[in-house]
Amino acid sequence: MGNNQMANHTTPLHTREGQGGGSVNPNFLKLSGAYLFSEIAQKVKAYKAEKSGANIISLGIGDVTRPLCAAVIEALHKATDEMAVAASFRGYGPERGYDFLREAIVTHDFHARGIDIDADEVFVSDGAKSDTGNFQELLSKDVRIAVTDPVYPVYVDSNVMAGREIVYLPCTAENGFAPELPKEHVDVIYLCYPNNPTGTTLTREQLKVWVDYALQNNVLIFYDAAYEAYIQSEDVPHSIYEIPGARQCAVEFYSYSKTAGFTGIRCGYTVVPKALGLLNSLWNRRQSTKFNGTSYLSQRAAEAIYTPEGKEQVKATIAYYMKNAQLMREVLTDMGFKVYGGVDAPYLWVKVPSLTPTPSPKGEGSSWEFFDWMLRSARVVCTPGVGFGSAGEGYVRLTAFGTHENTKEALRRINDKL
Numbered sequence: 001m002g003n004n005q006m007a008n009h010t011t012p013l014h015t016r017e018g019q020g021g022g023s024v025n026p027n028f029l030k031l032s033g034a035y036l037f038s039e040i041a042q043k044v045k046a047y048k049a050e051k052s053g054a055n056i057i058s059l060g061i062g063d064v065t066r067p068l069c070a071a072v073i074e075a076l077h078k079a080t081d082e083m084a085v086a087a088s089f090r091g092y093g094p095e096r097g098y099d100f101l102r103e104a105i106v107t108h109d110f111h112a113r114g115i116d117i118d119a120d121e122v123f124v125s126d127g128a129k130s131d132t133g134n135f136q137e138l139l140s141k142d143v144r145i146a147v148t149d150p151v152y153p154v155y156v157d158s159n160v161m162a163g164r165e166i167v168y169l170p171c172t173a174e175n176g177f178a179p180e181l182p183k184e185h186v187d188v189i190y191l192c193y194p195n196n197p198t199g200t201t202l203t204r205e206q207l208k209v210w211v212d213y214a215l216q217n218n219v220l221i222f223y224d225a226a227y228e229a230y231i232q233s234e235d236v237p238h239s240i241y242e243i244p245g246a247r248q249c250a251v252e253f254y255s256y257s258k259t260a261g262f263t264g265i266r267c268g269y270t271v272v273p274k275a276l277g278l279l280n281s282l283w284n285r286r287q288s289t290k291f292n293g294t295s296y297l298s299q300r301a302a303e304a305i306y307t308p309e310g311k312e313q314v315k316a317t318i319a320y321y322m323k324n325a326q327l328m329r330e331v332l333t334d335m336g337f338k339v340y341g342g343v344d345a346p347y348l349w350v351k352v353p354s355l356t357p358t359p360s361p362k363g364e365g366s367s368w369e370f371f372d373w374m375l376r377s378a379r380v381v382c383t384p385g386v387g388f389g390s391a392g393e394g395y396v397r398l399t400a401f402g403t404h405e406n407t408k409e410a411l412r413r414i415n416d417k418l
Protein backbone atom coordinates (compact mmCIF):
# COMPACT_ATOMS: atom_id res chain seq x y z
CA MET A 1 0.00 0.00 0.00
CA GLY A 2 1.50 3.37 -1.03
CA ASN A 3 1.82 6.39 1.20
CA ASN A 4 -1.14 8.18 -0.38
CA GLN A 5 -3.43 5.29 0.33
CA MET A 6 -2.19 5.13 3.92
CA ALA A 7 -3.05 8.80 4.34
CA ASN A 8 -6.65 8.03 3.49
CA HIS A 9 -6.91 5.59 6.34
CA THR A 10 -5.14 7.37 9.13
CA THR A 11 -5.22 10.79 10.71
CA PRO A 12 -1.83 12.14 11.84
CA LEU A 13 -1.41 12.69 15.56
CA HIS A 14 0.39 15.95 14.91
CA THR A 15 -1.17 18.68 12.85
CA ARG A 16 2.11 20.31 11.82
CA GLU A 17 3.48 18.83 8.64
CA GLY A 18 6.58 16.77 8.97
CA GLN A 19 5.80 15.36 12.43
CA GLY A 20 4.91 11.74 11.97
CA GLY A 21 4.36 9.25 14.73
CA GLY A 22 1.19 7.22 14.47
CA SER A 23 -2.44 8.04 13.99
CA VAL A 24 -5.35 8.99 16.23
CA ASN A 25 -8.14 6.63 17.20
CA PRO A 26 -10.61 7.28 14.36
CA ASN A 27 -13.53 6.67 16.72
CA PHE A 28 -12.74 9.94 18.48
CA LEU A 29 -13.43 11.72 15.19
CA LYS A 30 -16.98 10.32 15.25
CA LEU A 31 -17.79 12.16 18.49
CA SER A 32 -20.16 15.07 18.14
CA GLY A 33 -18.33 18.41 18.03
CA ALA A 34 -18.37 20.67 21.05
CA TYR A 35 -19.28 19.46 24.52
CA LEU A 36 -22.78 20.80 25.20
CA PHE A 37 -21.81 22.87 28.23
CA SER A 38 -18.85 24.47 26.42
CA GLU A 39 -21.21 25.61 23.68
CA ILE A 40 -23.59 27.09 26.26
CA ALA A 41 -20.72 28.82 28.07
CA GLN A 42 -19.52 30.35 24.79
CA LYS A 43 -22.97 31.74 24.00
CA VAL A 44 -23.34 33.18 27.50
CA LYS A 45 -19.87 34.73 27.31
CA ALA A 46 -20.64 36.32 23.93
CA TYR A 47 -23.94 37.73 25.24
CA LYS A 48 -22.25 39.12 28.36
CA ALA A 49 -19.59 40.79 26.21
CA GLU A 50 -22.28 42.29 23.97
CA LYS A 51 -24.32 43.59 26.94
CA SER A 52 -21.29 44.54 29.04
CA GLY A 53 -21.67 42.15 31.94
CA ALA A 54 -25.46 41.60 31.96
CA ASN A 55 -26.66 39.91 35.17
CA ILE A 56 -27.49 36.38 34.10
CA ILE A 57 -28.95 33.61 36.26
CA SER A 58 -28.06 30.03 35.36
CA LEU A 59 -30.66 27.32 35.71
CA GLY A 60 -28.59 25.36 33.23
CA ILE A 61 -25.49 23.52 34.36
CA GLY A 62 -25.91 20.65 36.79
CA ASP A 63 -23.44 21.74 39.47
CA VAL A 64 -24.51 22.22 43.07
CA THR A 65 -24.26 25.56 44.91
CA ARG A 66 -24.73 24.76 48.63
CA PRO A 67 -21.55 24.31 50.69
CA LEU A 68 -20.47 20.98 52.20
CA CYS A 69 -22.32 20.12 55.42
CA ALA A 70 -20.72 20.51 58.87
CA ALA A 71 -20.18 16.76 59.42
CA VAL A 72 -18.20 16.53 56.18
CA ILE A 73 -16.11 19.61 56.97
CA GLU A 74 -15.30 18.21 60.41
CA ALA A 75 -14.24 14.88 58.89
CA LEU A 76 -12.05 16.69 56.35
CA HIS A 77 -10.29 18.70 59.10
CA LYS A 78 -9.74 15.57 61.15
CA ALA A 79 -8.37 13.62 58.18
CA THR A 80 -6.10 16.54 57.27
CA ASP A 81 -4.66 16.57 60.79
CA GLU A 82 -4.02 12.82 60.56
CA MET A 83 -1.99 13.44 57.41
CA ALA A 84 0.29 15.83 59.34
CA VAL A 85 1.53 13.10 61.70
CA ALA A 86 3.77 10.23 60.57
CA ALA A 87 1.87 7.67 62.68
CA SER A 88 -1.48 8.42 61.02
CA PHE A 89 -0.28 9.59 57.60
CA ARG A 90 -1.84 7.65 54.66
CA GLY A 91 -0.33 7.11 51.25
CA TYR A 92 -1.82 4.88 48.57
CA GLY A 93 -5.03 3.35 49.87
CA PRO A 94 -6.54 -0.11 49.34
CA GLU A 95 -7.48 -0.52 45.68
CA ARG A 96 -11.22 -1.06 46.26
CA GLY A 97 -11.41 1.79 48.79
CA TYR A 98 -10.96 1.90 52.57
CA ASP A 99 -12.89 -0.70 54.59
CA PHE A 100 -14.44 2.01 56.79
CA LEU A 101 -16.22 3.51 53.76
CA ARG A 102 -17.16 0.24 52.04
CA GLU A 103 -18.61 -1.04 55.32
CA ALA A 104 -20.59 2.18 55.81
CA ILE A 105 -21.91 1.89 52.23
CA VAL A 106 -23.16 -1.67 52.56
CA THR A 107 -24.67 -1.00 56.00
CA HIS A 108 -26.51 2.22 55.18
CA ASP A 109 -27.22 2.11 51.45
CA PHE A 110 -27.97 -1.61 51.15
CA HIS A 111 -28.47 -3.64 54.35
CA ALA A 112 -30.69 -0.90 55.81
CA ARG A 113 -32.95 -1.39 52.76
CA GLY A 114 -32.93 -5.16 53.09
CA ILE A 115 -30.53 -5.55 50.13
CA ASP A 116 -27.83 -8.17 50.29
CA ILE A 117 -24.61 -6.55 49.00
CA ASP A 118 -21.19 -7.53 50.30
CA ALA A 119 -18.33 -5.05 50.88
CA ASP A 120 -16.30 -7.08 48.33
CA GLU A 121 -18.81 -6.05 45.69
CA VAL A 122 -18.28 -2.32 46.31
CA PHE A 123 -15.55 -0.35 44.52
CA VAL A 124 -14.97 3.21 45.75
CA SER A 125 -14.20 5.65 42.95
CA ASP A 126 -13.64 9.34 42.27
CA GLY A 127 -17.21 9.65 41.00
CA ALA A 128 -19.76 8.18 38.66
CA LYS A 129 -18.52 9.94 35.52
CA SER A 130 -15.28 7.95 35.49
CA ASP A 131 -16.96 4.65 36.30
CA THR A 132 -19.92 4.99 33.91
CA GLY A 133 -17.41 6.03 31.24
CA ASN A 134 -14.83 3.32 31.97
CA PHE A 135 -16.91 0.25 32.73
CA GLN A 136 -17.49 -0.44 29.03
CA GLU A 137 -13.77 -1.32 28.77
CA LEU A 138 -14.66 -4.73 30.21
CA LEU A 139 -16.91 -5.49 27.24
CA SER A 140 -15.90 -6.88 23.91
CA LYS A 141 -15.94 -4.44 21.02
CA ASP A 142 -18.86 -6.05 19.22
CA VAL A 143 -21.46 -5.95 22.02
CA ARG A 144 -24.57 -3.96 21.21
CA ILE A 145 -25.30 -1.07 23.53
CA ALA A 146 -28.68 0.53 24.18
CA VAL A 147 -29.19 3.92 25.79
CA THR A 148 -32.23 6.07 26.39
CA ASP A 149 -32.73 9.18 24.28
CA PRO A 150 -32.32 11.80 25.78
CA VAL A 151 -29.31 10.55 27.73
CA TYR A 152 -26.39 11.55 29.96
CA PRO A 153 -23.77 11.94 27.17
CA VAL A 154 -20.99 9.99 28.90
CA TYR A 155 -22.60 6.59 28.15
CA VAL A 156 -22.75 7.37 24.44
CA ASP A 157 -19.39 9.07 24.02
CA SER A 158 -17.41 6.41 25.92
CA ASN A 159 -18.91 3.69 23.69
CA VAL A 160 -18.35 5.73 20.53
CA MET A 161 -14.70 6.10 21.55
CA ALA A 162 -14.57 2.31 21.79
CA GLY A 163 -16.07 1.98 18.31
CA ARG A 164 -19.43 0.48 19.29
CA GLU A 165 -22.80 0.84 17.61
CA ILE A 166 -25.54 2.30 19.78
CA VAL A 167 -29.27 1.65 19.81
CA TYR A 168 -31.42 4.53 21.06
CA LEU A 169 -34.59 4.03 23.09
CA PRO A 170 -36.71 7.20 22.82
CA CYS A 171 -38.21 8.64 26.01
CA THR A 172 -41.06 10.94 25.13
CA ALA A 173 -44.09 12.52 26.75
CA GLU A 174 -46.16 9.81 25.01
CA ASN A 175 -44.38 6.96 26.84
CA GLY A 176 -44.12 8.95 30.07
CA PHE A 177 -40.32 9.15 29.56
CA ALA A 178 -40.10 5.42 30.33
CA PRO A 179 -38.41 3.72 27.37
CA GLU A 180 -39.94 0.72 25.66
CA LEU A 181 -38.00 -2.55 25.71
CA PRO A 182 -35.58 -2.82 22.75
CA LYS A 183 -37.07 -4.27 19.57
CA GLU A 184 -33.74 -5.76 18.51
CA HIS A 185 -31.18 -7.73 20.46
CA VAL A 186 -28.81 -5.70 22.62
CA ASP A 187 -26.25 -6.90 25.15
CA VAL A 188 -26.07 -3.92 27.50
CA ILE A 189 -28.59 -1.27 28.50
CA TYR A 190 -27.72 1.90 30.40
CA LEU A 191 -30.52 3.15 32.63
CA CYS A 192 -30.37 6.26 34.82
CA TYR A 193 -33.11 6.85 37.38
CA PRO A 194 -33.98 9.40 38.69
CA ASN A 195 -33.10 10.55 35.22
CA ASN A 196 -30.73 13.19 33.99
CA PRO A 197 -31.95 15.11 32.00
CA THR A 198 -35.72 14.47 32.23
CA GLY A 199 -35.96 14.36 36.04
CA THR A 200 -38.42 11.46 35.70
CA THR A 201 -38.29 8.08 37.46
CA LEU A 202 -39.29 4.43 37.07
CA THR A 203 -41.46 2.84 39.73
CA ARG A 204 -40.46 -0.49 41.27
CA GLU A 205 -43.01 -2.16 39.00
CA GLN A 206 -41.57 -0.47 35.88
CA LEU A 207 -37.98 -1.31 36.80
CA LYS A 208 -38.97 -4.94 37.43
CA VAL A 209 -39.96 -5.19 33.76
CA TRP A 210 -36.37 -4.26 32.82
CA VAL A 211 -34.77 -6.65 35.28
CA ASP A 212 -37.01 -9.51 34.11
CA TYR A 213 -36.22 -8.66 30.48
CA ALA A 214 -32.49 -8.57 31.23
CA LEU A 215 -32.60 -11.95 32.98
CA GLN A 216 -34.61 -13.58 30.19
CA ASN A 217 -32.48 -12.16 27.39
CA ASN A 218 -29.03 -12.33 28.93
CA VAL A 219 -28.69 -8.55 28.96
CA LEU A 220 -26.52 -6.56 31.35
CA ILE A 221 -28.00 -3.40 32.90
CA PHE A 222 -25.72 -0.52 33.84
CA TYR A 223 -27.82 1.38 36.38
CA ASP A 224 -26.82 4.94 37.24
CA ALA A 225 -28.29 5.93 40.61
CA ALA A 226 -26.48 9.29 40.90
CA TYR A 227 -29.72 11.07 41.90
CA GLU A 228 -31.04 8.43 44.31
CA ALA A 229 -30.92 10.83 47.27
CA TYR A 230 -33.58 13.06 45.66
CA ILE A 231 -36.28 10.36 45.64
CA GLN A 232 -39.36 11.39 47.61
CA SER A 233 -41.96 8.91 46.30
CA GLU A 234 -42.48 5.62 48.12
CA ASP A 235 -42.88 3.53 44.97
CA VAL A 236 -39.57 4.63 43.38
CA PRO A 237 -36.63 2.28 44.08
CA HIS A 238 -33.39 3.75 45.50
CA SER A 239 -31.31 0.92 44.09
CA ILE A 240 -31.87 -1.55 41.26
CA TYR A 241 -31.03 -4.30 43.77
CA GLU A 242 -34.40 -3.71 45.40
CA ILE A 243 -35.72 -5.68 42.43
CA PRO A 244 -35.41 -9.48 42.80
CA GLY A 245 -32.89 -10.94 40.36
CA ALA A 246 -31.01 -7.65 39.79
CA ARG A 247 -27.84 -9.05 41.36
CA GLN A 248 -27.69 -11.46 38.43
CA CYS A 249 -27.91 -8.78 35.72
CA ALA A 250 -27.00 -5.29 36.98
CA VAL A 251 -24.03 -3.12 37.84
CA GLU A 252 -24.94 0.01 39.82
CA PHE A 253 -23.13 3.36 39.85
CA TYR A 254 -23.45 5.82 42.70
CA SER A 255 -22.13 9.33 43.26
CA TYR A 256 -21.80 11.61 46.30
CA SER A 257 -21.71 14.63 43.98
CA LYS A 258 -25.37 15.54 44.08
CA THR A 259 -26.12 13.66 47.31
CA ALA A 260 -23.69 15.66 49.42
CA GLY A 261 -22.18 18.38 47.23
CA PHE A 262 -19.06 16.36 46.34
CA THR A 263 -18.70 17.69 42.79
CA GLY A 264 -15.37 19.23 43.82
CA ILE A 265 -14.34 16.75 46.55
CA ARG A 266 -14.88 13.71 44.24
CA CYS A 267 -16.14 10.37 45.53
CA GLY A 268 -18.58 7.71 44.43
CA TYR A 269 -18.76 3.94 44.14
CA THR A 270 -19.76 1.11 41.85
CA VAL A 271 -21.39 -2.14 42.86
CA VAL A 272 -20.36 -5.19 40.83
CA PRO A 273 -22.14 -8.23 42.30
CA LYS A 274 -20.16 -11.46 42.40
CA ALA A 275 -23.17 -13.08 40.75
CA LEU A 276 -22.03 -11.33 37.54
CA GLY A 277 -19.18 -13.82 37.30
CA LEU A 278 -15.93 -12.45 35.90
CA LEU A 279 -17.01 -8.80 35.95
CA ASN A 280 -16.20 -8.33 39.65
CA SER A 281 -12.61 -9.55 39.32
CA LEU A 282 -12.09 -7.89 35.93
CA TRP A 283 -13.24 -4.51 37.28
CA ASN A 284 -10.83 -4.96 40.17
CA ARG A 285 -8.09 -5.75 37.65
CA ARG A 286 -8.95 -2.75 35.50
CA GLN A 287 -9.11 -0.35 38.43
CA SER A 288 -5.91 -1.56 40.03
CA THR A 289 -4.14 -1.05 36.69
CA LYS A 290 -5.50 2.35 35.68
CA PHE A 291 -6.81 4.03 38.85
CA ASN A 292 -4.89 4.77 42.03
CA GLY A 293 -7.80 5.39 44.35
CA THR A 294 -9.82 8.24 45.77
CA SER A 295 -8.02 10.35 48.36
CA TYR A 296 -8.19 9.36 52.03
CA LEU A 297 -9.69 12.80 52.73
CA SER A 298 -12.53 12.28 50.23
CA GLN A 299 -13.29 8.83 51.64
CA ARG A 300 -13.39 10.12 55.23
CA ALA A 301 -15.64 12.95 54.00
CA ALA A 302 -17.97 10.41 52.37
CA GLU A 303 -18.03 8.27 55.50
CA ALA A 304 -19.23 11.31 57.47
CA ILE A 305 -22.48 11.53 55.54
CA TYR A 306 -23.53 8.17 57.02
CA THR A 307 -23.32 9.46 60.64
CA PRO A 308 -26.63 10.54 62.21
CA GLU A 309 -25.63 14.26 61.97
CA GLY A 310 -24.32 13.81 58.44
CA LYS A 311 -27.57 12.17 57.33
CA GLU A 312 -29.66 15.00 58.78
CA GLN A 313 -27.47 17.71 57.26
CA VAL A 314 -27.42 16.11 53.81
CA LYS A 315 -31.20 15.71 53.94
CA ALA A 316 -31.55 19.42 54.74
CA THR A 317 -29.51 20.40 51.67
CA ILE A 318 -31.55 18.13 49.44
CA ALA A 319 -34.74 19.59 50.90
CA TYR A 320 -33.38 23.05 50.03
CA TYR A 321 -32.95 22.10 46.36
CA MET A 322 -36.25 20.24 46.24
CA LYS A 323 -38.02 23.38 47.53
CA ASN A 324 -36.66 25.12 44.42
CA ALA A 325 -37.84 22.24 42.25
CA GLN A 326 -41.35 22.42 43.70
CA LEU A 327 -41.53 26.19 43.25
CA MET A 328 -40.29 25.90 39.65
CA ARG A 329 -42.85 23.21 38.86
CA GLU A 330 -45.71 25.23 40.33
CA VAL A 331 -44.81 28.61 38.89
CA LEU A 332 -43.89 27.35 35.40
CA THR A 333 -47.07 25.25 35.27
CA ASP A 334 -49.11 28.34 36.28
CA MET A 335 -47.43 30.24 33.45
CA GLY A 336 -48.76 27.59 31.07
CA PHE A 337 -45.63 25.50 30.51
CA LYS A 338 -45.82 21.72 30.34
CA VAL A 339 -43.35 20.58 32.98
CA TYR A 340 -42.05 17.05 33.69
CA GLY A 341 -39.73 15.76 36.44
CA GLY A 342 -38.74 17.79 39.49
CA VAL A 343 -40.66 15.55 41.95
CA ASP A 344 -37.98 12.93 42.70
CA ALA A 345 -35.09 14.71 40.99
CA PRO A 346 -33.41 18.13 40.87
CA TYR A 347 -34.16 18.43 37.14
CA LEU A 348 -37.21 19.77 35.32
CA TRP A 349 -37.85 18.90 31.70
CA VAL A 350 -39.84 21.69 30.13
CA LYS A 351 -41.67 21.56 26.82
CA VAL A 352 -40.48 24.47 24.73
CA PRO A 353 -43.17 26.96 23.77
CA SER A 354 -43.63 28.46 20.35
CA LEU A 355 -41.70 31.70 19.97
CA THR A 356 -43.57 33.12 16.99
CA PRO A 357 -45.03 35.64 16.67
CA THR A 358 -44.59 36.29 20.43
CA PRO A 359 -43.49 33.81 23.10
CA SER A 360 -46.38 31.63 24.09
CA PRO A 361 -46.26 28.44 26.16
CA LYS A 362 -49.00 27.00 23.95
CA GLY A 363 -47.00 25.76 20.99
CA GLU A 364 -43.78 24.13 19.95
CA GLY A 365 -40.34 25.54 19.40
CA SER A 366 -36.80 24.30 19.14
CA SER A 367 -34.50 23.79 22.12
CA TRP A 368 -31.79 26.21 20.94
CA GLU A 369 -34.31 28.90 19.86
CA PHE A 370 -35.79 28.84 23.33
CA PHE A 371 -32.33 28.84 24.90
CA ASP A 372 -31.55 32.03 22.93
CA TRP A 373 -34.87 33.61 23.90
CA MET A 374 -34.37 32.79 27.59
CA LEU A 375 -30.84 34.19 27.50
CA ARG A 376 -31.61 37.36 25.56
CA SER A 377 -35.04 38.21 26.94
CA ALA A 378 -35.10 36.81 30.47
CA ARG A 379 -31.34 36.63 31.04
CA VAL A 380 -31.75 33.08 32.31
CA VAL A 381 -29.61 30.13 31.15
CA CYS A 382 -31.24 26.77 30.50
CA THR A 383 -29.87 23.62 28.84
CA PRO A 384 -31.22 22.78 25.36
CA GLY A 385 -32.79 19.33 25.52
CA VAL A 386 -31.53 18.43 22.04
CA GLY A 387 -28.01 18.45 23.51
CA PHE A 388 -28.94 15.18 25.27
CA GLY A 389 -30.19 13.44 22.12
CA SER A 390 -32.59 13.98 19.24
CA ALA A 391 -35.64 13.01 21.34
CA GLY A 392 -34.74 15.98 23.55
CA GLU A 393 -35.53 18.43 20.73
CA GLY A 394 -38.38 20.69 21.77
CA TYR A 395 -37.42 20.58 25.47
CA VAL A 396 -35.07 22.38 27.82
CA ARG A 397 -33.67 21.16 31.11
CA LEU A 398 -33.82 23.42 34.16
CA THR A 399 -32.02 22.58 37.39
CA ALA A 400 -33.02 23.22 40.99
CA PHE A 401 -29.41 23.66 42.13
CA GLY A 402 -29.57 27.47 42.39
CA THR A 403 -30.17 29.58 45.49
CA HIS A 404 -33.80 30.26 46.47
CA GLU A 405 -33.28 33.94 45.63
CA ASN A 406 -31.90 33.30 42.14
CA THR A 407 -34.53 30.69 41.40
CA LYS A 408 -37.35 33.07 42.33
CA GLU A 409 -35.77 35.91 40.38
CA ALA A 410 -35.32 33.70 37.30
CA LEU A 411 -38.98 32.69 37.42
CA ARG A 412 -40.02 36.33 37.79
CA ARG A 413 -37.97 37.29 34.74
CA ILE A 414 -39.40 34.50 32.61
CA ASN A 415 -42.93 35.50 33.62
CA ASP A 416 -42.28 39.17 32.82
CA LYS A 417 -41.09 38.36 29.31
CA LEU A 418 -43.83 35.94 28.33
Ligand code: PLP
Nearest residue numbers: 127128129152196226255257268
Ligand atom coordinates in the same frame (compact mmCIF):
# COMPACT_ATOMS: atom_id res chain seq x y z
N1 PLP B 1 -24.28 10.23 36.20
C1 PLP B 1 -25.18 11.18 35.94
C2 PLP B 1 -26.50 10.78 35.40
C3 PLP B 1 -24.89 12.52 36.13
O1 PLP B 1 -25.79 13.45 35.84
C4 PLP B 1 -23.62 12.88 36.63
C5 PLP B 1 -23.24 14.28 36.85
O2 PLP B 1 -23.83 15.21 36.43
C6 PLP B 1 -22.72 11.87 36.88
C7 PLP B 1 -23.08 10.55 36.67
C8 PLP B 1 -21.33 12.19 37.29
O3 PLP B 1 -21.19 12.29 38.64
P1 PLP B 1 -19.77 12.46 39.33
O4 PLP B 1 -19.67 13.88 39.73
O5 PLP B 1 -19.86 11.50 40.48
O6 PLP B 1 -18.70 12.07 38.38
